[in-house]
Amino acid sequence: MIDLSTKYLGLTLPSPLIVGSCGLTNSLKGIQQCEEAGAGAVVLKSIFEEQIVADSDGLVPEGEGSLWHTEAYEYIRDYGHESAVSRFLDLVRETKKSVKIPVIASVHCLTPGSWIEFITRLQKAGADAIELNVNVLSSDTRLTGAEMESTYFTLAETLRKVTTIPVSLKIGYHFSSMAAVLFRLSHSGIKGLVLFNRPFFPDFDIDKMELMAGRAISGTQEYLMPLRWISMVSGRAGCDLCASTGVHDGKTAVKMLLAGASSVQVVSALYDKDIAHLGTMNNEIRSWMEQHGHQRIADFQGHLRQSESHNPAAYERVQFMRHSVGIE
Ligand SMILES: Cc1cc2nc3c(=O)[nH]c(=O)nc-3n(C[C@H](O)[C@H](O)[C@H](O)COP(=O)(O)O)c2cc1C
Structure with a gap:
């Protein structure tokens, strides 16, 4: 019997x-469909730092949208702000009553702030874990790389102190010293790193x-x-990836x-096809495991990471060479 279960953030996932985090996980119905289709867990649609803070102040500044973080403003405009916080907490409670798979609440934030108190409400509402979506574009010409990075480290440290449930950070890839940042964050007390967020791109x-x-x-x-x-960090990381x-x-999931x-x-993939595609993906993982004689995820997890390779330099190669691409 093939067992697809895995441990992530200390939680057991059936797949x-x-x-x-996306629109598919913004309602109980959508989340139930994900579970039925074979999801191992869901990350709820993010709630934004600005939304939480505005709600706790009891007032969203009408007409000041352009002064806000644009993405947050759009979110608040599209999803409404009046009772966004209580709606979000209600969704966590309802979902926890209705599905068996772990429910991870997603919070979008930029810096540690008063929204951190909100985490305790999420914990009380029954979220199994929290995923913090921290994605800051390095567009400020006055900020050095070290200053940018310290925002992430401070956030991780603050969270370690205030949370009783596992926390993961979902980050982007704009770091000049990526390995050092990932290594240090992974050992900062957070339970997981989500690599990577896919940012909005203007065209x-x-x-x-x-x-x-x-x-x-x-x-x-x-x-x-x-x-x-993930290949390069996983052998040395202090948390789940x-x-x-x-x-x-x-097949791509197997590679990861x-x-x-x-x-x-x-x-x-679920927007491109539909939620039922999760079932197909689970079957593809199962049949690959069968073909390769693996019964559990742990039997092969990490087998192609850099630290287990006879040719670790190949993971760090960045230049195209004739013999490696075969098209010149
Ligand atoms: C329609 C849509 C809405 C999304 N909303 C969120 C969000 O609220 N919070 C978040 O952290 N990521 C959000 N994302 C990003 C996804 O969670 C994911 O990181 C990204 O799409 C890359 O994964 P993929 O290649 O499987 O799509 C959204 C993506 C899409 C397509």
């Missing part, structure tokens, strides 16, 4: 496939001569970035597990 409409949104859905080759970094971005099929991830988030 390594987690439905990542140009060259007929209208204006900005437009880049593609929201990831491509099938985008998994290569998290695959490389969860792969995110570009996982569209079961071979790199050392303990779970894999899926979003775009």
